Amino acid sequence: MSDFVIGLLGDCNTRSEEVTLDVRSRPEELRERTKKFALRVIRLTKALPRSMEAQVLGKQLLRSGTSVAANYRAVCRARSKPEFVAKLGIVVEEADESVLWLELMIESGTLPEKRLGPLLNEAKELTAIFGASQRTARGR
Numbered sequence: 274m275s276d277f278v279i280g281l282l283g284d285c286n287t288r289s290e291e292v293t294l295d296v297r298s299r300p301e302e303l304r305e306r307t308k309k310f311a312l313r314v315i316r317l318t319k320a321l322p323r324s325m326e327a328q329v330l331g332k333q334l335l336r337s338g339t340s341v342a343a344n345y346r347a348v349c350r351a352r353s354k355p356e357f358v359a360k361l362g363i364v365v366e367e368a369d370e371s372v373l374w375l376e377l378m379i380e381s382g383t384l385p386e387k388r389l390g391p392l393l394n395e396a397k398e399l400t401a402i403f404g405a406s407q408r409t410a411r412g413r
Contacts, residue, residue, distance in 0.1 A: 300349060303345065303402070304342075304345065304346065304349065306399070307341050307342040307345045307364075307399065308342045310338060310341060310342065310392075310395055310396070310399060311338055311339040311341065311342040311343075313338075313392055313395070314334055314335060314338030314339060314371070314392070315335065315338075315339065317331075317334070317389075317392060318331040318332070318334060318335045321383070321384070322383065322384075324383075326381060326383060327378075327383045327384075330374055330377055330378050330381070330383060333370075333374045334371060334374035334375065334378070337367045337368075337370040337371045337374060338367075338371045338374075338396075340363075340367040341364055341367045341368050341371065341399060344360060344363045344364045344367060345364050345403075347360045347363075348360045348361050348364060354410065357410060358407060358410050358411055361403060361406060361407045361410060362407055364403045365400060365403045365404050365407055368396055368399040368400040368403060369400045371396040371399075372393065372396045372397055372400060375389050375392060375393040375396055376393065379393070
């Protein structure tokens with residue numbers, strides 16, 4: 274990983290006002306964390322009810338939740354600051370979209386909040402982490 278990317282990703286370590294992190298993340302830890310998030314999403318979608326609504330929401334969540342990890346890997350390979358910021362923006366969008374699908378699953382009664390709460394919290398934390406990093410990288 275380039276020094277440029279490592280320097281910018283270090284900004285993910287800043288504590289966000291929206292979320293208090295237990296562990297100060299390094300780029301390698303964020304890679305693992307996003308991968309674990311994707312795996313949790315995969316396991317959840319396998320366990321969803323077979324109703325049409327659950328399957329539609331599950332497919333959307335599967336796409337966005339796994340995209341967080343895939344696009345974060347692309348962030349780590351960014352060759353310039355503009356490319357880094359753009360790719361990080363995709364990660365933020367996909368993490369936030371994952372929040373939406375999880376909220377819809379809860380509010381539609383597809384699965385109880387008790388079961389989805391921890392995954393929803395992780396999606397919100399990832400959105401906050403990457404959003405803060407993107408703002409810092411942009412210079413805001």
